[in-house]
Amino acid sequence: MPLLLKEELAPTVRLGLWQISEQTSDFLCRFSQLEVVAQRYKNEGRRLQKLAAYALLYAMTGDEGAVIKHDERGKPLLNLSRDFFFTPQGRAMKNLQISVSDTKGFVAIMLGERRVGVDIEYMSDRVARVASRFMREDELVTSIEAMLVHWSAKETVYKYFSEEDLLYNEMRLAPFTLQNEGIVETDNLKSGLRIPVVYRVSKDYVLTYAFQNS
Numbered sequence: 200m201p202l203l204l205k206e207e208l209a210p211t212v213r214l215g216l217w218q219i220s221e222q223t224s225d226f227l228c229r230f231s232q233l234e235v236v237a238q239r240y241k242n243e244g245r246r247l248q249k250l251a252a253y254a255l256l257y258a259m260t261g262d263e264g265a266v267i268k269h270d271e272r273g274k275p276l277l278n279l280s281r282d283f284f285f286t287p288q289g290r291a292m293k294n295l296q297i298s299v300s301d302t303k304g305f306v307a308i309m310l311g312e313r314r315v316g317v318d319i320e321y322m323s324d325r326v327a328r329v330a331s332r333f334m335r336e337d338e339l340v341t342s343i344e345a346m347l348v349h350w351s352a353k354e355t356v357y358k359y360f361s362e363e364d365l366l367y368n369e370m371r372l373a374p375f376t377l378q379n380e381g382i383v384e385t386d387n388l389k390s391g392l393r394i395p396v397v398y399r400v401s402k403d404y405v406l407t408y409a410f411q412n413s
Contacts (some may be wrong), residue, residue: 202255295367
């Protein structure tokens, strides 16, 4: 099964990562209610991304009836078929917020009883061609990986503060030394708040996430 990661980051905060493959469809074939989801997408790649999100959600919750909906702004909302589920540590999770991100070959999900945000970007130099769209003049990078961290971290912060509809130039990453895993302090210049965004860099993707401290 292409489940790459299922991790408890903090009490009532969980992170999952799924590698998309044809096995995703096979894994979900017994969930008849997902036929409706699959039929909405003509593009096979997009269809697999959406199905992979449900495969990962099931792997994280064990809830075959869970549904991902969206509000008027497009923010994902999670509807479980029961009031709560238990983590492997025996902790009950309920009233969950959800953040979802997909990219070429991967889907990431964060669940939490607090504010959460996650983003994943596949490793590619394509980011250099669109850097002017999301990089500020006072943000400096020296590699494709660092550029991807900037892009992904801002996507995470945008989702974290979803009600503010932040623009890229309204977010600013503090200088950081790129490592395989680290934390970059990120400013919401609109509200004056700063939050730590965790990043993970692999040969295949950059993953970033943030969650509200208890």
